[in-house]
Amino acid sequence: MFGGFLGGKVVSTCGMWVQNIAAAVLMYDLTGSNLMVGAVSTAQFVPMLLFSLWAGALTDRIDRRRLLIAGRVMSGVTVVMLATLLLVRGTKGFGGEAVLLVAVFLAGTGWALSMPPMQAMVPALVPARDLEQALALNAVAPSLGRTIGPALGAGLLVLGGPALAFAVAGPAHLAFAVILLAIKPRAAARPSARVRILGGFRYLRADRKAAMLMLGGAAVSFGADPVLTLTPALAAGLGGGDETVGLFATAFGVGAVIAVVALRPLRKVVTLRPLGVYGFWVLAAGLVVVALSPAVGSATAxxxxxGTGFILATVVLTTRIQRRVPDELRGRVMALWGLAFLGTRPAAALLDGLIADAVNVQAAVLTAAVITLISSLLARVSYVER
Structure with a gap:
């Protein structure tokens, strides 16, 4: 069961990254503004702020698999409709920036509905002894999609422009929904009392260490935002084009794959707590290299x-929070995790775009590096664990 779930998640994440790259490039081509590219990321992730708590409560109240299917269908149909508009009317007549932002918002809403059940289902798909490895793979799946998706998106942009990219991204979301129809997870524990939307907040208020880990997820996501928001401007500044945007995002994903390979050997000698701190440090170091790079090659490195630091920090934080949360609260707490991890992107995207337009793109990347380095303190929260 978990293999099919993981494969579907990778496929859907590939589609999301193709969609993200295409939307960012299309907006930059339409406006030439880093701020408007940031607005695309904002439209993608604002639904997390609006709907995550409600989706988390639904996850603890109704069938998690069906809710996840509904979210993937919503994203897929929206992106397919955007692709159809572009194919029929072209980039000059499809409706411009407003239509693009609305479509991205609706696709993001589908993702907001999907995130809590996608996270909460994992323990019901594997035996208890395999939970840590499954959680690690589940956290890595987006990075595998990030490795494939940007390269695929860049290739599709070169071959057929944004219309072709969106035409591939939409069915990728729908494919995950089809795969889920064949998956039968174990029944989840249901709350004995009424499901309250703010139950996740109450849990985090009572468990301060879990709350610190949640803030760590927000911080590492903030540090990774330049991969989405600033790569078009970075590529242009170094004399590259759409293919360079895809190269940068792919390089980030390659780093994530390196982290996956290194994770098991590292766990034999390092416990989760320091490994999470090291992940923050490596992410910050990589961003500094990007900001100071004079050429495409060094920026790619x-x-x-x-990417290596990002996935190390992400896997550690995800594993630690999933180990602590009771199953009857899992949907609401993981909704807050998704909110912390992805819901910070609107603020990060706008801040990165504003700094890039007001100063330069290098200053924006360095700001993200400094925030990441300071935030490594959040990963130092400790309790008894192996």
Whole structure:
């Protein structure tokens, strides 16, 4: 069961990254503004702020698999409709920036509905002894998609422009929904009392260490935002084009794959707590290399380093929070995890875009590196664990 779930998640994440790259490039081509590219990321992730708590409560109240299917269908249908508009009317007549932002918002809403059940289902798909490895693979799956998706998106942009990219991204979301129809997870524990939307907040208020880990997820996501928001401007500044945007995002994903390979050997000699701190440090170091790079090659290397740190920090934080949360609260707490991890992107995207337009793109990347380095303190929260 878990293999099919993981494969579907990778496929859907590939689609999301193709969609993200295409939307960012299309907006930059339409406006030439880093701020408007940031607005695309904002439209993608604002639904996390609006709907995550409600989706988390639904996850603890109804069938998690069906809710996840509904979210993937919503994203897929929206992106397919955007692709159809572009194919029929072209980039000049499809509706411009407003239509693009609305479509990205609706696709993001589908993702907001999907995130809590996608996280909460994992323990019901594997035996208890395999939970840590499954959680690690589940956290790595987006990075595998990040490795494939940007390269695929860049190739599709070169071959057929944004219309072709969106035409591939939409069915990728729908494919995950089809795969889920064949998966039958174990029944989840249901709350004995009424499911309250703010139950996750109450749990985090009572468990301060879990709350610190949640803030760590927000911080590492903030540090990774330049991969989405700033790569078009970085590529242009170094004399590259759409293919360089894809190269940078792919390099970040390659770093994540390196982290996956290194994770098991590292766990034999390092416990989760310091490994999470090291992940923050490696991510910050990679961002500094990117900011100071005079050429595409060195910037690409910096993104590889950043991707390695990002996935190390992400896997550690995800594993630690999933180990602590009771199953009857899992949907609401993991909704807050998704909110912390992805819901910070609107603020990060706007801040990165504003700094890049007001100063330069290098200053924006360095700001993200400094925030990441300071935030490594959040990963130092400790309790008894192996």
């Amino acid at each position: 910096g993104f590889v380093v950043a």
